[in-house]
Amino acid sequence: MMKQYYYRFLLILAVIVLCIYQVYPPEKKIRRGLDLQGGVHVVLEVTETSQDEKVISDLADRALEVIRNRIDALGVTEPVIQKEGTKRIIVDLPGVQDPDRAIEIIGQTALLEFKLVSDDPELLKKALEGNVPEGYELLYFKEKDERGIYRESRPLLVKKEPELTGKYIEDAYMGYDSSGFPDVNIVFNKEGAALFEAVTANNINKQLAIVLDGIPRSAPVIRERIPGGKAQITGKFSVDEARTLAIVLRAGALPAKMDMIYREVVGPTLGRENIVQGFRAAMYGAILVVIFMLFYYAAFGLLADFALALNILILLGVMATLRGVLTLPGVAGIALTCGMAVDANIIIFERIREELKTGKSPKAAIDAGYKRAWAAIIDSNITTIIAGLILFFLGEGSVKGFGLTLSIGIVANLFTAVFVTKSIVDWVMITRKIERVRI
Amino acid sequence: MEIIKSPNFNFIGKKNIAYIFSCVVIIWGMVVLAMRGKDNFGVDFVGGDMLNVEFKQSISVNDIRARLKELNIGSFSVQVLGTEGKEFIIKSGPNTSEKIVEKLETTYGPEGDAFSIKGKSSVSPSMSISLRKKAFYAFILGMIGILIYITVRFEFRFAVGATLAIFHDILFVVAVLALTRKQIDASVIAALLTIAGYSVNDTVIIFDRIRENIRKTRSDDYFTLFNKSINETLSRTILTVLTTLFVVLLLFLIGGETLHIFAFCLLVGFVIGTYSSVFIASAIVIDWHRWKPHKFKV
Numbered sequence: 095m096m097k098q099y100y101y102r103f104l105l106i107l108a109v110i111v112l113c114i115y116q117v118y119p120p121e122k123k124i125r126r127g128l129d130l131q132g133g134v135h136v137v138l139e140v141t142e143t144s145q146d147e148k149v150i151s152d153l154a155d156r157a158l159e160v161i162r163n164r165i166d167a168l169g170v171t172e173p174v175i176q177k178e179g180t181k182r183i184i185v186d187l188p189g190v191q192d193p194d195r196a197i198e199i200i201g202q203t204a205l206l207e208f209k210l211v212s213d214d215p216e217l218l219k220k221a222l223e224g225n226v227p228e229g230y231e232l233l234y235f236k237e238k239d240e241r242g243i244y245r246e247s248r249p250l251l252v253k254k255e256p257e258l259t260g261k262y263i264e265d266a267y268m269g270y271d272s273s274g275f276p277d278v279n280i281v282f283n284k285e286g287a288a289l290f291e292a293v294t295a296n297n298i299n300k301q302l303a304i305v306l307d308g309i310p311r312s313a314p315v316i317r318e319r320i321p322g323g324k325a326q327i328t329g330k331f332s333v334d335e336a337r338t339l340a341i342v343l344r345a346g347a348l349p350a351k352m353d354m355i356y357r358e359v360v361g362p363t364l365g366r367e368n369i370v371q372g373f374r375a376a377m378y379g380a381i382l383v384v385i386f387m388l389f390y391y392a393a394f395g396l397l398a399d400f401a402l403a404l405n406i407l408i409l410l411g412v413m414a415t416l417r418g419v420l421t422l423p424g425v426a427g428i429a430l431t432c433g434m435a436v437d438a439n440i441i442i443f444e445r446i447r448e449e450l451k452t453g454k455s456p457k458a459a460i461d462a463g464y465k466r467a468w469a470a471i472i473d474s475n476i477t478t479i480i481a482g483l484i485l486f487f488l489g490e491g492s493v494k495g496f497g498l499t500l501s502i503g504i505v506a507n508l509f510t511a512v513f514v515t516k517s518i519v520d521w522v523m524i525t526r527k528i529e530r531v532r533i
Numbered sequence: 534m535e536i537i538k539s540p541n542f543n544f545i546g547k548k549n550i551a552y553i554f555s556c557v558v559i560i561w562g563m564v565v566l567a568m569r570g571k572d573n574f575g576v577d578f579v580g581g582d583m584l585n586v587e588f589k590q591s592i593s594v595n596d597i598r599a600r601l602k603e604l605n606i607g608s609f610s611v612q613v614l615g616t617e618g619k620e621f622i623i624k625s626g627p628n629t630s631e632k633i634v635e636k637l638e639t640t641y642g643p644e645g646d647a648f649s650i651k652g653k654s655s656v657s658p659s660m661s662i663s664l665r666k667k668a669f670y671a672f673i674l675g676m677i678g679i680l681i682y683i684t685v686r687f688e689f690r691f692a693v694g695a696t697l698a699i700f701h702d703i704l705f706v707v708a709v710l711a712l713t714r715k716q717i718d719a720s721v722i723a724a725l726l727t728i729a730g731y732s733v734n735d736t737v738i739i740f741d742r743i744r745e746n747i748r749k750t751r752s753d754d755y756f757t758l759f760n761k762s763i764n765e766t767l768s769r770t771i772l773t774v775l776t777t778l779f780v781v782l783l784l785f786l787i788g789g790e791t792l793h794i795f796a797f798c799l800l801v802g803f804v805i806g807t808y809s810s811v812f813i814a815s816a817i818v819i820d821w822h823r824w825k826p827h828k829f830k831v
Binding site: 353 | 659784
């Protein structure tokens with residue numbers, strides 16, 4: 095009999111420890127939305143009259159690659175760059191210091207260049223010391239570090255003057271070479287074919303860097319003179335890498351025209367104010383609820399308050415685990431969860447009072463209270479979850495964050511308000527042999 | 534401690550007064566809504582620019598309005614935040630915010646010196662259309678979800694009563710927004726859906742008790758039985774909404790400007806949701822029963 099309770103408490107304890115581990119320290123573990131730390135949120139739309147969805151979708155893919163390339167160069171922590179539907183791109187840049195500049199950079203037209211790489215190690219060494227030779231420039235590859243931030247990696251000394259630019263490319267696509275490895279095929283237009291043939295003829299065994307908006311994306315070695323305007327880039331590409339490089343090449347060939355159809359800039363001061371005001375309101379609200387419950391239900395109120403605290407801890411723990419974004423409406427969602435979390439306990443406690451009035455023993459009244467309140471609690475929580483999930487899946491930006499915290503909070507509520515409080519009440523009833531309860 | 538001991542009010546008997554009250558507010562609100570037209574909506578639903586500007590010194594709203602009027606940029610609104618008269622929200626048509634910032638610079642001094650822009654947003658008409666569409670779908674989907682759930686758990690007539698009560702709550706809140714000249718934006722839609730999900734809670738608790746009482750008494754004097762059920766659950770109906778209102782009230786009072794409208798909607802919506810659970814939802818089921826008697830299966 096008692097053993098069953100030990101397992102229950104062990105489970106509750108495990109949940110507490112796990113959540114604290116996931117959440118602590120909260121500044122690092124919980125992602126904050128733009129409205130809480132400042133930043134830029136833009137939605138871009140491809141302006142293309144073509145009716146063909148595939149064409150539009152491809153244009154959006156190219157634009158996405160161009161934008162990603164630039165944002166990686168900005169070194170923003172945890173940027174979100176994603177396609178929505180076929181023709182829209184959403185860009186979230188949390189914590190950007192100069193939002194106007196970021197927006198300007200995103201909006202530029204793509205520039206793709208082919209530049210010859212210097213094969214003289216002495217020149218590179220000098221350049222790294224700060225003496226870049228005349229007619230050359232120093233570029234850096236960008237690579238993701240373990241935290242997902244792009245950092246400059248390998249340096250590359252290239253000729254300033256490009257050999258070719260994106261306007262000479264007709265098409266580029268991923269394919270497979272004779273041994274089955276992914277490769278990238280480039281087709282030059284007529285003018286480009288002639289230029290490319292000359293470049294390859296004169297620079298055999300040199301590297302030709304493919305540079306998008308000033309960042310090298312690949313630097314294949316020229317093996318031979320290539321006539322006919324068709325070239326393959328082979329290497330140890332993964333399918334993803336090859337596809338991305340092909341998109342980069344196509345993006346340079348015909349940059350997609352984009353319209354910025356939604357733009358939201360939150361300055362860092364406003365972000366700070368939002369977080370301070372939002373949290374203060376949520377905290378005072380929670381304190382008020384806690385005091386009220388203590389006042390109204392005494393010992394049982396304390397129990398409900400414990401369940402409330404646990405509910406918020408689990409909510410934050412799940413948020414941290416799912417890497418969910420906490421937005422200002424999300425903070426409101428947490429606050430609301432505080433208000434709603436005790437609802438289930440109120441329903442139960444009121445029911446217990448009623449059962450006690452019919453002359454039942456404390457134990458019987460408590461059991462009946464929990465049992466009979468269950469249906470009402472489930473029904474009311476599920477209707478709220480329906481609303482919360484819809485807001486999460488259909489909501490935009492900060493509203494999404496609200497749907498997320500609300501849904502998690504309500505689900506956690508079923509565990510804390512019913513399972514946790516019942517376990518504690520039962521245990522107290524058994525160990526203390528209580529004859530009368532005040533509720 | 535107990536707030537109400539063994540209440541015995543005739544709620545269902547007051548239903549006609551409640552119907553009249555609700556209809557008056559909703560119709561009046563809808564008329565104002567229709568008259569205001571585009572002004573009812575925030576920039577995310579009609580497209581346009583929004584600036585949040587903070588000045589170093591306090592400036593009168595009328596002064597800003599007069600200066601911006603010289604620009605001939607069509608309709609715009611200037612709203613003061615706080616009590617110091619330093620922070621303003623300026624809403625204007627699409628692609629006008631740059632002109633506004635320029636004007637502010639020539640009038641009051643350079644940005645960064647005389648004022649700073651704390652936040653801004655701009656929504657193109659095409660984006661606003663898809664935001665509106667999404668809000669509409671979210672709403673319909675939410676209502677259908679709740680309708681189906683209650684039908685499954687209770688009975689179709691109850692589901693209709695509950696859903697009509699939700700519609701009532703939403704319309705009521707929209708009416709209050711129109712009457713208080715507030716703007717509907719994406720956060721209002723989020724608030725309305727939350728109200729839909731939450732206000733049905735009280736209704737469900739009452740229905741749950743009605744179901745239980747029908748089972749227990751086998752009585753078909755539904756008028757008395759409904760009243761008894763509402764009275765029995767009255768204390769929890771009031772307590773649950775009360776604890777939630779504590780939180781919403783604080784969000785409304787000290788949560789800051791961004792949450793202001795959102796919290797306002799929740800505040801009105803939760804109170805009205807409780808009112809409709811008591812006076813509207815059950816009353817509709819009773820009226821339906823009087824019109825076409827029906828024995829509830831439970």
